[in-house]
Amino acid sequence: MKKTVIVYYSKHHGNTKKVLDAIKEYDPEVVLIDVTDRHEVDLTGYDRIGFASGVYYSKFADQVLNFARVNLPPQKDVFFIATAGKPMELYFNSIADIVKGKRCREVGRFQCPAWDSFGPFKLVGGLQKGHPDEKDLQAAVEFYKNL
Secondary structure, three states: OOOEEEEEEOOOOOHHHHHHHHHHHHOOOOEEEEOOOOOOOOOOOOOEEEEEEEEEOOEEOHHHHHHHHHHOOOOOEEEEEEEEOOOOHHHHHHHHHHHHHOOOEEEEEEEEEOOEOOHHHHHHOOEOOOOOOHHHHHHHHHHHHOO
16 A cells, blocks of 8 residues: 555544544554644655645635645645535635645545534534535545545
8 A cells, every 4th residue: 555644634523534534444554644733744755645624715724725835745646635514626726726836646536525513504503414424434435445
């Protein structure tokens, strides 16, 4: 297996971390880096680098974007994982632009529904309550297996 690291931010409900925990169960060798704990990491020794985040204001968390700008070495294989109340392809644009700028090769994108109770959604109990569910987690593992 390729040496893989996934850099992530998972704050409000831990949705993204649940997805990553399922991947880690499948591949115990994958290294998970929480950007709230570590801001600078040498990623040159990894074959594949993943960036994972919940979606905030239609993009990946600023902490993940900043980490990628500072730490992503050029010409690496990179993949993305997002959790969102209303999954949409445009949520990947912010991180994909950084990766392109580093001349890296994008190898995959995964997105699943996740409980979102941010802002006005809080008033109605949130969107996608109960997600990510077992089916979502299995889909994430399948995505990872097929990278």
